[in-house]
Amino acid sequence: MFALATLLTLVNQVSGTPYVAGGDSPAGTDCSGLVSWVTNAATGRPVYGDRFHTGNIESELLSRGFQYGTQPGALVVGWNSGHTAVTLPDGTPVSSGEGGGVKVGGGGAYQDQFTNHMFLPMPANVPPVADPLLAPP
Secondary structure, three states, rough: OOOOOHHHHHHHHOOOOOEOOOOOOOOOOOOHHHHHEEEHHHHHOOOOOOOOOOOHHHHHHHHHOEOOOOOOEEEEEEEEEEEEEEEHHHHHHHOOOOOOOEEEOOOOOOOOOEEEEEEEEOOOOOOOOOOHHHHOO
């Protein structure tokens, strides 16, 4: 599972990554690629190479242990049929595609446009990974 510090490190590392539809690399990503990266890091998966899209996000989040709804202090994902974003357990909103590439402090999971939400509870006492992009699979 994940530590908040690991997720903060990841989003700060990828902040400013250009918007590229379907992208899954430091060269660029879209909204669902970004949410894939964050949820992969949170569930111990390699950040890149296991991305989903808004059409299969529900089943992918369920397979990663997410639950329906929202919860304070949890990792929350919001989505609709064409867009998705994430809010970290400390309330930091992160998105891609709203006026450019990956943005920390942009629109998060609680945007009015999102009709669906799922959350991953924050585990206690998990040590952070210093560099989630280099974390072993």
